[in-house]
Amino acid sequence: MRARSGISILLGLVLAIAGMGGASAQQTIKVAYTDPLSGPFAQVGDANLKQMQYIIDFINAKGGALGKKFELVPFDNKSQPSDALIALKSATDQNMPFIMQCSGSNIAAALIDGVNKHNDRNPDNRIIYLNCGAVAPELTNEQCSFWHFRFDLHAAMKAEVMVRALPKETTKVYLINQDYLFGQSVQRELRTYLAKLRPDVQIVGDELIPLGKIKDFSPYITKIKASGAQALMTGNWGPDMNLLIKAGIDAGADLRYYTFYAHLAGGPTAIGAGGDGRVLSVMSFGENVAPELGNKEAEEFTKGFRDKHKFDFSAAGYRTIFEYLQAAVNKAGAVDATKIAFALEGMTIRDFLGFETTMRKDDHQLISEYFVGSFKKGVKYDAENTGLGWATAATVLAKDVDQPNTCKMKRPR
Structure with missing residues (x-):
């Protein structure tokens, strides 16, 4: 009897620890991020990573989604599609609901294909591809996918x-x-x-x-x-x-x-x-846009990043991504890629500058305002201590950048 009792207690402890591990794994909403973090384009990936983490800290401080915090998990793809697919495999092995990539439309094309194949084979472990800067038009036209959402204007x-x-x-x-x-x-x-x-x-x-x-x-x-x-x-x-x-x-x-x-x-x-x-x-953004618009909150947000990292905050679009994710996860009511993808379709939010943006349902292309910046002296915030910065030469509203698409999207039931 004592032996059985000891075995029962031991088994109970093992199950409890396993349950705690599973619960711990679900405490954050993981977002895999793959871009070049080494090689000739490493500066781009490193700058993206720092800006994303700054934004995630902000989103998490505002409650995250469903009471959970977002967690960024970086993978170096060395500007190679094959390494990006290895990152995708790692993300799906860990049941991450999102993978994000910004640099390289050739890598984006490989990820779209890889995500499609994975999601077809694994309906209980699907993943959404968040495109933050790979902008070949084909990606939301001929190669459009239900699982791919692009948060930057295409080329x-x-x-x-x-x-x-x-x-x-x-x-x-x-x-x-x-x-x-x-x-x-x-x-x-x-x-x-x-x-x-x-x-x-x-x-x-x-x-x-x-x-x-x-x-x-x-x-x-x-x-x-x-x-x-x-x-x-x-x-x-x-x-x-x-x-x-x-x-x-x-x-x-x-x-x-x-x-x-x-x-x-x-x-x-x-x-x-x-x-x-x-x-x-x-x-999509320049540091002088906010003061030119008189938007004190946006100016304070970007200045906070500049004070911390000593280079310009250019990633307003990344904040838009995580605000969409926050809203979509809350709307879906679960960290479930399929439900979140349907929640993202057609969603409209105001970005931190106050402009209305829409994730177009037809092709999953974000439609948002854009700017033309002119590099010059005499601006409030100079860039990289050069004494010159980006003054807004033109503001283009979302309705004026919208273009038709040829996407014929297949949606899951």
Whole structure:
């Protein structure tokens, strides 16, 4: 009897400990985050990680969702689709309901396919892919997925904003983009919108460069100067953007630079004082937007990050992501990927600047306001201690960036 009693007590303790472990595992809502955290694009991933953690701390302080806190779990994908799929496998093995990725549309395409296959095979362990910056239009058109939600404008939307920002006197442009899915999309969309909106503009050069391979852009700048271009238009990001503009500024090229990502970490430092009034960036947010709007709360939020990390907060869109997640999890009433995905569809919230945003049901593309920032002196907040910062040259409302889509989405029952 004593032996049986001892076994029963031991078994009870084992079950209790196991139950405690299971309960502990459910205390947070885990979000896997995979981006380059090493290699040539590590600065991008590291800046994203710091901004996301700052936002998550803010969201958690406001109650998280269903009484649970969000937890960010980083995975280095080294800018390789294969490593991103390893991160996806790790996330699903741990029953994480979300995986987030921002950099690289080729990686995004692989993740969409991987998430679709996993969710088809594992209806009790599904995962949602949160896209925070991979913006090839195909991802919410031909490759659209019920499990994929994009929280940044796609390249066609950004290209239209960029083309509309060209002044009338600019009639000769040069295009340089990265030679992979995203860069090819930017190249195509810029050509499309230049032909549609500015048929007077001549494209005097158009090149695709190998992703992350070029260390010296001075030969490209020599060609651009010889072409007679007045403006350089590029979707380049990371060192492919920073080194390109630095080479142009250092060479004294008489150019204006129209970019998607010059405002991100490292960009202002690479541009330097020589870029005063010559660089524009299509952006979801700039640190001077809040004071220009008179939004004290948003200004205080971004200043809090700047004081802590000593570089610009550019990730207003990431805060929007977690506010959507917070609302969707609460609406779903459970940490269940299928229920949360249905809750996200068609959801509308006001972002922290006060603008209305919508997660479009048809293709899971966020529709939100956007800005064109001009790098110049005389702003309230300079960027990376350069003495220059991003002044808002244009504000584009959500209704004015909306574009039709070709998505034919298959939804689970």
